[in-house]
Amino acid sequence: MRRSFTVALERYGYEMAAAADGLSGLEIFRDGSFDLLILDVMLPGLDGIGLCRRVRETSLVPVLMMSARGDGLDVVAGLEAGADDYVVKPVDTYVLVARIRSLLRRATYTPSAASQPERVTAGAPTVDGEVLVFGDLRLDTAGLEVAVAGEPVALTPTELKLLLEFAAHPGVVLERHTLLRNVWDYGWDGDSRVVDLCVQRLRRKLGRERIETVRGFGYKFRR
Template identity: 85%
Template structure:
């Protein structure tokens, strides 16, 4: 499967590096910069979830998790570890490419930035003022930086795009399917767990009281 996906993605123009196990993958990641990682949960040695946690210790690079169980604990564990999205095996190549393209659209390297520090989401989506201030939480949409009480907050591209979506609509209830469409770019009803887990990660970084759960509907960013 690793070989077939490598060949298929190279045909789409991607430059690939493949690893047979998690420890080899960690070495590759440390040796050279990557624009995106595709991690299989069932990796020998160091599994994909453990590898994702190790990557998140030093980098915000987009991570796509691949799981054999679409409704199992692997999906939740992978998203909690810091993955941005996931696909379920067996997966068609065109679906995998669509998820990769969606993640890469959210993340472009700033000129002169260190790739190991992670990619930055493309500016201007959604359309909001250059600087937003929410009681100690400051969002610089031009510089793509977020500070909380003056301290820089490290957010993945997906987390930052989700925060921008909330900040563009303070006090408005945003339904999960809308967030899946606008942030994850799903053209169909996807798995809302990716939204729920990303919201949980934002709450851990920004404070639990900033994003309110509106049961039966979605989430609301408090003014």
């Protein structure tokens, strides 16, 4: 499977490096420069979840997790470890390529003018040039930098795009399928667990009180 995916993705123009086990993969990752990682959960030695945690200690590179069980604990554990998305084996190459392209778009995301507030209204965040201020949270929408109480916060591309989506609609309830479409680029119904677990990671980094759960609907970013 590793060889077949390598050949298939090279035909799509990607430069690939492959490893048969987690420790070898970690060594290759540390010795090179990569735009995206695809990690199988069931890797020998160091499994994909452990490898993802090791990668997240030093890097925010997009991570796509591959699991043989779409409804198992593997998916949740992988996303909690810091993966941005996942696919379930067996997976068609065109689906894998679509997920890869989506992740790479997020990694090079530049907010459009339409996503920027045109004016400040009552209850909206204060605007300082290209910086949105929500209390002690500062979001530089041009430089794509985040700080809380003056301390920089490192976000993965997916976490950052999710925060930008929330910040563009403060006080508005955003349904999970809306977030899947706008952040994960899903043109079909995806697994809402990716949204829930990414929100959990944002709460840990920014403060739990900033994102409110609206039961039965979705999430709301507090003004």
